[in-house]
Amino acid sequence: MSHQHKRSRQAVDGLLEDIKVVLLDIEGTTTPISFVKDVLFPYIRENIEDYLKEHWDEEECQADVNELRKQAEADSEADMEGVVTIEENKNTDDAEEVKAVRDSVVKNVLWQMDADRKITALKQLQGHMWTTAYKSGDIKGEVYDDVVPAIKHIIADDRQVYIYSSGSVQAQKLLFGYSTQGDLLEIFSGHFDTKIGLKVEKASYLNICEEIGCKPEEVLFLTDVTREARPASLAGMKTCIVVRPGNEKLTEEEESEFNTIHSFSELISTDAQNKKKK
Template sequence: MIKVILTDIEGTTSSIDFVHQTLFPYAKAHMRSFLRENADSEELQQQLFEIERIEQDALSLDAAADVLERWIAEDRKVTPLKALQGMIWRQGYEAGELKGHVYADTPEYLRQWHAQGLKLYVYSSGSVEAQKLIFGYTAYGDLTKLFSGYFDTRVGGKRDVASYQAIVKQIGVPASEVLFLSDVGEELDAARAAGMATVQLIRDAKAVSFPAHAQASDFSKIVVPA
């Protein structure tokens, strides 16, 4: 019996193009000015320390910006980049310059599952801050109240079995009671190896099919085992 739905974002609840064609370019365009304007903030200093630790080098603000822009181009899944992107996106959402994208079926079925008593969680490589912004500023209203919690790369990589084991430990339910939704086969493989049920979302032609997992073209096609 499934009691928890754990969902990815890109290609699952939301368009991959929104992240890569809207959010990433917005963060890159505002990165240098954001670093300069917030150079004295403790939160920013913590992220700069992490960047220097990863690069194993002391960096000026401009050098740190160079690293961050390179990481954006490489689509690196590193926590300080994701944290800084989240801070920049918050400014964009609050200014009305960004609106979180979700597929039309996403809010309908999230609300339906929530009403049925299922606990909903998010696991994405984007920071928890970024996750809350996407769901908090949608054209369908604030969806954050539907979720019981959020997980990002701080729990581990999305293709690592240990990450899903850590998530079920934190949620406090057996893995067999969790259904994981994602468009990425390697993530689904890791979740299944941890004991979760899985469904692959095939939203568009960009998704690489992994027939070993149940598949759905949208949330209306997902059968939640009861």
């Protein structure tokens, strides 16, 4: 065992000590990164045309299209390269015109996804499509097997567990509400997204502490990337990097800077050992 691994192991042993809240990232922490890349986004690409055709006359769908149209107009005015505009559907009784408008929406959505844009209009439509997919059973949120037992252990000691992800609160609740392990929403005390602040900013973590009413040093934040762990540490939180298959590889410097675990089960085992010692 290397000196570095010994240092990390000793630090991990005390991670839950004096902690009242555990704050969890999703992608690469509770859920494989591949779930988003290989399941959620491909679902949009493969089903956008059929979804629009089926839901076109619904108020929610038209509201999504209007937001995409406004964004496309703004992109066009900004001379954005490759922008796909969406025409007004003036004659709703003209089947060919309706199809032409739908086709332009499909092209616009695919163009934005190709550009990896995170704009609200796109997220809104994607969220509604994923809602339909989760509720129909076409998609189930993937959660690592070690996550739920660990969370149940954590909350059994009167600690609370919150989620903080760049994905919307709605998307978070769908993933955990319709997961491969059933409805998991009751094990979480709350959810945060980027409305509380960006995950790379120290202020966001202070805002979360203020919101849930605890001190930063009473919070343990688990994430898969150091660019999120670092500002959380600067805010005063305990932090730990979760190393999973497919996650961004840590540098030697990052490994020496942060605690690491490969499974949530490590939190349970070390916490149980510490209780026996006491």
